[in-house]
Amino acid sequence: MGSMNLTLKIWRQKNANDKGKMVDYKVNDISPDMSFLEMLDVLNEQLINNGDEPVAFDHDCREGICGMCSLYINGEAHGPDRGVTTCQLHMRMFKDGDTIFIEPFRAKAFPVVKDLIVDRSAFDRIQHSGGFISVNTSGNTIDANAIPVNKEDADKAFEAATCIGCGACVASCKNSSAMLYVSAKVSQFALLPQGQVEATDRVLNMVKQMDEEGFGNCTNTGACEVECPKGISLENIARMNTEFLKASLKG
Amino acid sequence: MALDSKIPKGPIADKWTNYKNHIDLVNPANKRNIDVIVVGTGLAGGSAAATLAELGYNVKAFCFQDSPRRAHSIAAQGGINAAKNYQGDGDSTYRLFYDTVKGGDYRSREANVYRLAEVSANIIDQCVAQGVPFAREYGGLLDNRSFGGVLVSRTFYAAGQTGQQLLLGAYSAMNRQIGRGKIKMYNRHEMLDVVKVDGKARGIITRNLITGEIERHSAHAVVLGTGGYGNVFFLSTNAMGSNVTAAWKAHKRGAYFANPCYTQIHPTCIPVSGDHQSKLTLMSESLRNDGRIWVPKNIEDVKAIREGKLKPTAIAEENRDYYLERRYPAFGNLVPRDVASRAAKERCDAGYGVNATGEAVYLDFASAITRYGKEQATIKGLDTNDAALVKKLGQEVVKNKYGNLFQMYEKIVDQDPYNTPMMIYPAVHYTMGGVWVDYNLMTTVPGLYCIGEANFSDHGANRLGASALMQGLADGYFVLPYTIGDYLSDDIRTGPISTDSKEFEEAEKEVKEKLNFFVTNEGKHSVDYFHKRLGKIMWNKVGMSRNVKGLTEAIAEIKALREQFWKEVKVPGSNDEYNEELAKAGRVADFLELGELFAKDALNREESCGGHFREDSVELDGEQKGEALRNDKDFAYVSAWEYKGEPSDAVLHKEELEFNDIELKQRSYK
Numbered sequence: 053m054g055s056m057n058l059t060l061k062i063w064r065q066k067n068a069n070d071k072g073k074m075v076d077y078k079v080n081d082i083s084p085d086m087s088f089l090e091m092l093d094v095l096n097e098q099l100i101n102n103g104d105e106p107v108a109f110d111h112d113c114r115e116g117i118c119g120m121c122s123l124y125i126n127g128e129a130h131g132p133d134r135g136v137t138t139c140q141l142h143m144r145m146f147k148d149g150d151t152i153f154i155e156p157f158r159a160k161a162f163p164v165v166k167d168l169i170v171d172r173s174a175f176d177r178i179q180h181s182g183g184f185i186s187v188n189t190s191g192n193t194i195d196a197n198a199i200p201v202n203k204e205d206a207d208k209a210f211e212a213a214t215c216i217g218c219g220a221c222v223a224s225c226k227n228s229s230a231m232l233y234v235s236a237k238v239s240q241f242a243l244l245p246q247g248q249v250e251a252t253d254r255v256l257n258m259v260k261q262m263d264e265e266g267f268g269n270c271t272n273t274g275a276c277e278v279e280c281p282k283g284i285s286l287e288n289i290a291r292m293n294t295e296f297l298k299a300s301l302k303g
Numbered sequence: 304m305a306l307d308s309k310i311p312k313g314p315i316a317d318k319w320t321n322y323k324n325h326i327d328l329v330n331p332a333n334k335r336n337i338d339v340i341v342v343g344t345g346l347a348g349g350s351a352a353a354t355l356a357e358l359g360y361n362v363k364a365f366c367f368q369d370s371p372r373r374a375h376s377i378a379a380q381g382g383i384n385a386a387k388n389y390q391g392d393g394d395s396t397y398r399l400f401y402d403t404v405k406g407g408d409y410r411s412r413e414a415n416v417y418r419l420a421e422v423s424a425n426i427i428d429q430c431v432a433q434g435v436p437f438a439r440e441y442g443g444l445l446d447n448r449s450f451g452g453v454l455v456s457r458t459f460y461a462a463g464q465t466g467q468q469l470l471l472g473a474y475s476a477m478n479r480q481i482g483r484g485k486i487k488m489y490n491r492h493e494m495l496d497v498v499k500v501d502g503k504a505r506g507i508i509t510r511n512l513i514t515g516e517i518e519r520h521s522a523h524a525v526v527l528g529t530g531g532y533g534n535v536f537f538l539s540t541n542a543m544g545s546n547v548t549a550a551w552k553a554h555k556r557g558a559y560f561a562n563p564c565y566t567q568i569h570p571t572c573i574p575v576s577g578d579h580q581s582k583l584t585l586m587s588e589s590l591r592n593d594g595r596i597w598v599p600k601n602i603e604d605v606k607a608i609r610e611g612k613l614k615p616t617a618i619a620e621e622n623r624d625y626y627l628e629r630r631y632p633a634f635g636n637l638v639p640r641d642v643a644s645r646a647a648k649e650r651c652d653a654g655y656g657v658n659a660t661g662e663a664v665y666l667d668f669a670s671a672i673t674r675y676g677k678e679q680a681t682i683k684g685l686d687t688n689d690a691a692l693v694k695k696l697g698q699e700v701v702k703n704k705y706g707n708l709f710q711m712y713e714k715i716v717d718q719d720p721y722n723t724p725m726m727i728y729p730a731v732h733y734t735m736g737g738v739w740v741d742y743n744l745m746t747t748v749p750g751l752y753c754i755g756e757a758n759f760s761d762h763g764a765n766r767l768g769a770s771a772l773m774q775g776l777a778d779g780y781f782v783l784p785y786t787i788g789d790y791l792s793d794d795i796r797t798g799p800i801s802t803d804s805k806e807f808e809e810a811e812k813e814v815k816e817k818l819n820f821f822v823t824n825e826g827k828h829s830v831d832y833f834h835k836r837l838g839k840i841m842w843n844k845v846g847m848s849r850n851v852k853g854l855t856e857a858i859a860e861i862k863a864l865r866e867q868f869w870k871e872v873k874v875p876g877s878n879d880e881y882n883e884e885l886a887k888a889g890r891v892a893d894f895l896e897l898g899e900l901f902a903k904d905a906l907n908r909e910e911s912c913g914g915h916f917r918e919d920s921v922e923l924d925g926e927q928k929g930e931a932l933r934n935d936k937d938f939a940y941v942s943a944w945e946y947k948g949e950p951s952d953a954v955l956h957k958e959e960l961e962f963n964d965i966e967l968k969q970r971s972y973k
Binding site: 097106111142165169171172175180182190193194201203206217240244 | 358438440462481544576714715875
């Protein structure tokens with residue numbers, strides 16, 4: 053496959069107070085082996101050399117695990133491929149002559165910082181409210197093998213815990229709900245004996261914080277699961293609902 | 304200043320316990336009056352911040368990412384070592400200590416490594432209590448796997464995402480303390496200088512990456528957990544933002560920088576595909592348990608492959624060169640990382656590389672797939688001679704073990720590794736060198752500590768697989784929180800540190816001047832232009848194989864490049880807004896200084912050890928002919944460099960390494 057010439061329509065917004073607009077750019081000689089972010093690197097190098105301001109976007113590990121990259125590409129969080137983040141999306145998914153729309157993740161709880169960068173600190177605050185087990189490292193805890201854990205539960209807890217906190221679930225949801233994200237953490241701990249002690253407070257506090265941050269309600273459309281780059285399952289939402297109900301009856 | 308490593312006296316197994324019994328402590332009421340700054344929120348910084356806050360100190364934590372959870376520890380795949388001996392296969396604290404010192408090619412400090420091995424078991428207990436979902440066996444107990452360079456199974460893991468799970472554990476411990484107000488978290492803040500008052504580290508200068516605001520932060524002690532400097536090579540498996548700036552600023556303020564030339568070049572990474580490449584991706588070392596590494600025996604086959612006329616699967620067994628099995632029959636494909644990397648380079652330099660750039664070798668799972676497939680067919684009572692069935696069953700086993708890695712490979716390379724061998728090539732992965740610290744993890748600046756990959760202490764000249772996570776968490780959860788108390792016990796009456804002093808004012812002024820320079824300089828090349836050129840010099844002349852001529856040239860070329868950078872770098876935008884180019888400019892400026900010191904250190908060390916291979920120090924004959932030759936008589940020391948302005952003026956201080964508990968031997972994997 054040869055190289056591609058593309059038209060990019062990119063959201064430019066100077067800062068949180070700016071109104072923002074879509075701007076057209078052309079990039080040429082894009083190799084299909086480039087990652088999507090490497091294609092944006094080419095654009096930025098071009099902009100800098102022309103004396104223009106480069107497009108700001110979040111990225112760091114560029115191997116799909118840190119959760120820093122985002123982008124809403126042609127109407128999909130992390131673009132057209134499945135099971136990958138934007139940094140793992142490759143240009144071979146596109147064709148010569150394509151026009152690509154690139155926008156930030158949009159949600160009330162994720163205000164735009166600049167261009168394609170959004171503020172996802174609401175996610176952190178939800179974790180501060182209960183996403184932990186209250187054990188001190190400065191003490192001597194019990195031996196790691198003192199409590200056996202059913203392998204199936206351990207594996208499910210792990211699968212829930214592989215959430216990278218990127219926010220694609222929120223960006224994909226028509227209600228901007230954070231249920232998949234929050235339920236992944238609630239599930240991880242709910243499935244492990246170590247997490248039982250604080251289960252009631254945890255789910256109540258995390259859901260309360262989620263609501264206060266302005267995330268929407270879940271209406272079971274399942275778009276979040278489809279767009280999740282890590283395949284976090286909707287089962288986690290069901291599990292959180294059960295946990296929440298249990299906690300509400302107790303609480 | 305003479306180097307004092309402050310190693311406690313007494314037998315090695317008792318040092319840490321005795322030390323803890325005799326240090327000064329800070330009582331809980333006084334801890335409330337003491338502030339500690341922690342820069343970096345990876346395994347080391349994150350665990351330190353959480354533990355210090357649990358103890359009662361007021362912690363201010365800083366990271367340049369949008370959340371502490373993004374730190375690059377998250378990308379570690381394979382596992383974490385701990386001397387639990389759950390498998391009953393003969394593991395012990397001593398054996399982990401021994402393996403680590405030997406694996407590091409006898410260039411680490413014995414007392415530190417022993418302590419690391421000693422606290423390793425506690426890390427696993429702690430992480431399980433925190434809810435880290437490690438892999439388990441059907442009986443409900445923790446599972447282990449084995450890694451390169453050792454003879455026991457001591458690696459705990461969570462599929463191919465061990466670093467992620469451990470970091471999220473530390474992140475959750477931080478979150479609890481952030482929620483309680485004991486950690487004040489500063490996301491998207493970059494540290495741009497250390498501030499010393501009366502000779503002690505008393506604070507830092509940061510830039511808010513969103514607003515561009517320059518801020519002063521004070522504390523009674525400063526802890527750096529800011530990771531390694533592999534990005535000096537531009538291409539590495541590090542995250543794009545990983546940088547040396549915090550460590551380098553500390554160096555400029557008086558912290559000695561140790562062994563900068565000790566860099567780990569990891570053998571199994573996805574090869575470079577073109578000039579557009581921005582970073583490299585690692586394929587876990589665990590793949591070498593089942594993958595066989597080879598190149599074609601005949602140069603005609605290599606040519607045909609490069610021209611696309613021949614498929615690797617069509618090359619007959621007898622025409623393949625399994626060069627690791629050939630050269631190292633005892634360890635085969637599981638030789639340590641430095642040995643495997645050099646062997647790949649040797650074959651590719653000889654013209655046998657199997658991709659368009661000539662820099663790739665095969666990592667082949669076909670025989671493992673057949674082996675597992677036959678095993679499964681036998682278990683299930685099926686026909687072991689049915690090749691298609693065996694392949695299918697074998698592929699399922701391999702998918703269970705390495706599925707996420709195979710998927711990652713396929714997404715990047717667009718080839719299916721279940722049916723054709725992977726292509727791999729070595730890439731810069733980890734830096735064993737770093738800021739010099741004593742046994743307390745304190746740098747040569749009083750009150751300035753350095754932990755995790757950012758310091759130099761535990762891995763000598765080569766790090767074993769699954770030991771980075773161990774060290775990061777050991778430093779942060781179990782070592783620093785003790786040792787820092789001994790220092791802070793003198794500060795209980797000091798009271799809050801003011802940020803209005805002339806020291807803060809001057810440091811802030813310097814930082815601002817540099818930022819102003821960048822945004823007003825009428826340059827003609829982007830920051831990346833310089834970073835890529837630096838990377839090429841480093842890779843070609845200070846990479847896997849080093850010689851006097853190349854190193855001497857590199858030193859001159861880096862210096863010239865640095866001078867050009869300060870004249871011609873172009874940074875768009877202003878300094879009072881989000882400006883990634885400005886942040887990158889500062890980081891590359893520091894890499895341009897570090898790179899030269901790195902080459903200078905490599906030139907000084909006229910021996911081959913671990914990741915540092917000197918072409919003029921090899922075995923000349925016998926069974927080990929051509930292998931790395933260490934020189935214990937002249938080089939069994941830590942090179943600690945003191946900043947004196949230009950890297951060429953840096954002054955070398957030697958910490959002689961004493962080996963009382965381990966006999967120095969040649970590492971042989973034949």
